[in-house]
Amino acid sequence: MLTQKPEAVKAQGTGARPSGSTVVCYFEDAFVPLAEAKVGVMTHGFLYGTAVFEGIRAYWNAEQGQLYGLKLADHYRRLTQSTRVMLMDSPYTVDELVGLTVDLLRRNGFREDTYVRPSFYKSTEAIGVRLHNLESKFLVFAIPFGNYIDTEGGITAQTVSWRRNSDVSIPARSKIVGAYVNSAFAKSEAQLNGYDEAIVLTLDGHASEGSAENLFMVRDGVLITPPVTDDILEGITREALMELAEREMGLRVVERSIDRSELYVADEVLLCGTGAQVSPVISIDHRQIGTGRVGPIGGRLKDLYFEAVRGRSPAYSRWLTPIY
Numbered sequence: 534m535l536t537q538k539p540e541a542v543k544a545q546g547t548g549a550r551p552s553g554s555t556v557v558c559y560f561e562d563a564f565v566p567l568a569e570a571k572v573g574v575m576t577h578g579f580l581y582g583t584a585v586f587e588g589i590r591a592y593w594n595a596e597q598g599q600l601y602g603l604k605l606a607d608h609y610r611r612l613t614q615s616t617r618v619m620l621m622d623s624p625y626t627v628d629e630l631v632g633l634t635v636d637l638l639r640r641n642g643f644r645e646d647t648y649v650r651p652s653f654y655k656s657t658e659a660i661g662v663r664l665h666n667l668e669s670k671f672l673v674f675a676i677p678f679g680n681y682i683d684t685e686g687g688i689t690a691q692t693v694s695w696r697r698n699s700d701v702s703i704p705a706r707s708k709i710v711g712a713y714v715n716s717a718f719a720k721s722e723a724q725l726n727g728y729d730e731a732i733v734l735t736l737d738g739h740a741s742e743g744s745a746e747n748l749f750m751v752r753d754g755v756l757i758t759p760p761v762t763d764d765i766l767e768g769i770t771r772e773a774l775m776e777l778a779e780r781e782m783g784l785r786v787v788e789r790s791i792d793r794s795e796l797y798v799a800d801e802v803l804l805c806g807t808g809a810q811v812s813p814v815i816s817i818d819h820r821q822i823g824t825g826r827v828g829p830i831g832g833r834l835k836d837l838y839f840e841a842v843r844g845r846s847p848a849y850s851r852w853l854t855p856i857y
């Protein structure tokens with residue numbers, strides 16, 4: 534039974550639709566006020582979760598007066614792959630999608646950290662569960678957004694009872710809207726039990742990922758993360774951290790399955806994602822991880838990541854699209 538511990542159900546990020554604001558989004562082939570972008574109640578994507586999406590961040594650098602879109606092309610490549618899995622056709626190239634996003638951010642004139650949410654959704658208004666013979670449409674909106682989960686002091690996690698949707702049911706490698714009910718089950722079980730985050734296992738009991746984050750552990754100086762065949766989203770932050778670990782820290786990075794109990798004996802555990810950024814985990818299922826504080830590898834990776842995404846590491850400016 535779940536016990537509600539309100540103090541643990543922290544408000545994380547802002548996430549709410551900016552009310553009464555002048556934010557514009559791209560919807561039905563035009564830039565319109567966010568408050569006016571509405572879909573009908575019979576829209577297939579709403580009835581059956583037949584939509585795919587991305588979560589992208591743009592980071593504000595106050596000294597440079599610049600907003601940087603992070604790995605925009607990587608996100609739109611993954612979104613295009615998701616459309617393919619879901620039998621959708623994208624009429625746009627990756628470059629066009631990046632261009633639309635730059636245009637959107639410019640029109641909004643954001644001068645703060647921003648979250649960008651593009652989506653293709655089955656737009657036909659019809660009953661009947663299927664993927665084929667349905668129209669789809671593209672939309673993208675962006676809102677100001679701070680930290681989604683704590684990145685400073687370390688977080689607590691619970692291995693939840695829900696299992697990750699497997700590639701034989703709903704592929705985790707695609708960001709399919711309906712599949713996020715699985716993440717919602719996981720996150721709520723962990724938070725209502727008083728933990729910050731969920732760790733979700735695959736059907737065969739290996740650690741897959743967090744509710745919306747990829748997972749890393751450190752054992753004997755080696756950075757280890759589950760392979761893309763363990764029902765994970767092929768995360769873009771995961772890729773970024775692997776690059777930073779190898780190039781900047783000279784670490785060995787290994788992709789292999791991880792047992793639940795390995796997490797308990799790991800020196801460090803990290804969760805990462807666009808929303809979560811880099812979040813060291815200091816306790817799992819009441820077991821202290823390592824020293825119970827943010828470890829040296831996780832702490833350094835976090836610093837390297839934030840320097841890169843805010844446009845303070847010239848070597849990683851190729852990850853960034855300047856918006857202004």
Ligand code: PMP
Pocket residue numbers: 588716742743744745746747765766767768769770771805806807808
């Ligand atoms: N796993 C899941 C289930 C997610 O929703 C996310 C967030 N997109 C991630 C991992 C991290 O992926 P990324 O680094 O590409 O944001």
